[in-house]
Amino acid sequence: MTIYNMIIRIFSKYWKELLIYFLIFLGFVFVAIGQPEGDENQTFSSVTLDIAVVNQSDDPLGEHLVDYLSESHDVETLSDVTIVDVENEVFSGTYQGMLYIPENFEELVLNGQADQVELLLNERDMSSAQLNTEVDKYLRLANARVASGVSDISELTDQLDSTLNETAEVELIGGLDHQNVLLAYTTGIALVGYFVLQIILGTVGMAMSEIKSKKIQDRINLSGISNLRYNTQVVLGQVTYGGLILLITLLVLWVYIPSSIPIDYVRIIISLALFVLNALSMAFLMTALTNNRNIINALTTVVSLGLAFLSGLFIPYEVMGPTIQRIAHFSPLFYFRQSVMKDINSYTDLLTEWGFLLAFAVVFTLLGVAISQQKRAGKG
Incomplete structure (x- = not known):
């Protein structure tokens, strides 16, 4: 597990960048989700729509x-x-x-x-x-x-x-009924997906560019490790890092979201875990294509923002034209948004979204492995 240990050590060097990302992330969560305002308990008064x-x-x-x-x-x-x-x-x-x-x-x-x-x-x-x-x-x-x-x-x-016609008093959370508050929080969680993508693409991109530097690659080539073992240990290292990102993200959401909000954490954990795999596979593919840090940083911004707009996180999906809506179905961020915001009766209603997220991760990983093997074989 030489390559795996090397990758973990290199990832650990970027704790400052990761800390900065998560400080921004905390501010983002505060703005995106917000806190309900008003008295703790109020009598329900419907809004005229x-x-x-x-x-x-x-x-x-x-x-x-x-x-x-x-x-x-x-x-x-x-x-x-x-x-x-x-x-x-x-x-x-x-x-x-x-x-x-x-x-x-x-x-x-x-x-x-x-x-x-x-x-x-x-x-x-x-x-x-x-x-x-x-x-x-x-x-x-x-x-x-x-x-x-x-x-x-x-x-x-x-x-x-x-x-x-029967009337009843309903306890409100911050002046909003549970349905409205739940909508606010699930919308915020969907937006968190964009930030997780930005964090992983940015930090993994920087770490992998160092791993693929000429000095380290020469040492790896001299070790005689096979392409399969090399790519396996690279993927394991990234999955370990992704698991850490997942745990921190879930911890932030768990601490920030009040216990009175009926959030389905099983659904959130599965959806977020699959999306983290997607982000890691995209980072793996991106660093297989290029080792230039400037290009990686540019791709990180363009890809994350592009997918966010395309998936309806910043602009409502429903107002987009039919062509853009069809293109959105090729975005893993779209399926993450659907998986956390969709009204469901059981988890089987999410099998399509979860299936597409898993499929995207597999495709991106296989493409990254193929490109990486081709480049290493060419240098060999």
Whole structure:
């Protein structure tokens, strides 16, 4: 494990750079996630939202849902418009959310089928999560009544009115309900992925440029170590370093995020671990292509910022054109964002995102190994 030990020693020389990165990272987490403000306990008071509704159904249940939302929000029912038109209005800030009720809405509810309505929220406005909460509450109650044997629409709407009109005091965290606060924290965690990518590409790039210096490479070549053993120990050294980055990042999030926030840490750990592997494999490929520090630093900035914008971390993914959205699916940062922000019922709903993250890591690593072996063989 000579090469492995050498890599660990070289990585340890860059603790100052790593410390600087993490100090910036702490500031970034503070700004990205923030802290809820206000009194510790408050009585719930809903925010009046500007909502666009596209109601394709002519049945009483669809109208009842619209009336329910109209009681506490400014609802505008739109006709002769496309979903794309409404999407543009939502993400330009005209509406905080859009509700699309399909033509067979009543049938979907009575049959207990999935995807009964479609919601579009402006993720930049935390209060828009309230729309998701209220529609979800309405549909859960309706589905529960249907499951209990209610099949008459008039009886169903009467029971919904009776239940929904009940009032209750809800304890708030800093003036925001749990749904809004959770959205704020998961958005911040998705943004942390960008910073982890920046840290790993930057520090691994500097360390690997030293490892691949002529002096060290001459010593490695004289040792007679095989290409396979060399690349295996390089990868193990980087994985060890990546594990340290992962642990520090998780520690920062665990300390900073209040215990009252229902964060799924199993999901975060798996997603972040897979993304760290991606960042390491990208750094491995990058340093296999070039040993020039200036080029590595430039690539670090361009790649990390480019993937962040492409993945919808700085600009909402939904406002991008169809072509850009298709290109975004070739970004591992996009799948990391999806894996921490996607609404799921079980972990199986994340197998696609996790699978793509693992696939990207394997592809980048194999490309790096192939290029590295070709270069070493050429020098041999």
